[in-house]
Amino acid sequence: MTVFVQYVLLLGFVFGATFISFLGFKAIKLI
Known part of the structure; x- marks a missing residue:
């Protein structure tokens, strides 16, 4: 369960x- 939480x-x-x-x-492309 802990490994799954860390993966998420x-x-x-x-x-x-x-x-x-x-x-x-x-944003940089717009400017």
Whole structure:
């Protein structure tokens, strides 16, 4: 169970980082 929770947290962290970097790249492209 703990490994599953850690995997979900890691997946969420990677998804969040990718989403934030994508938004930043989009904002820079707009400017």
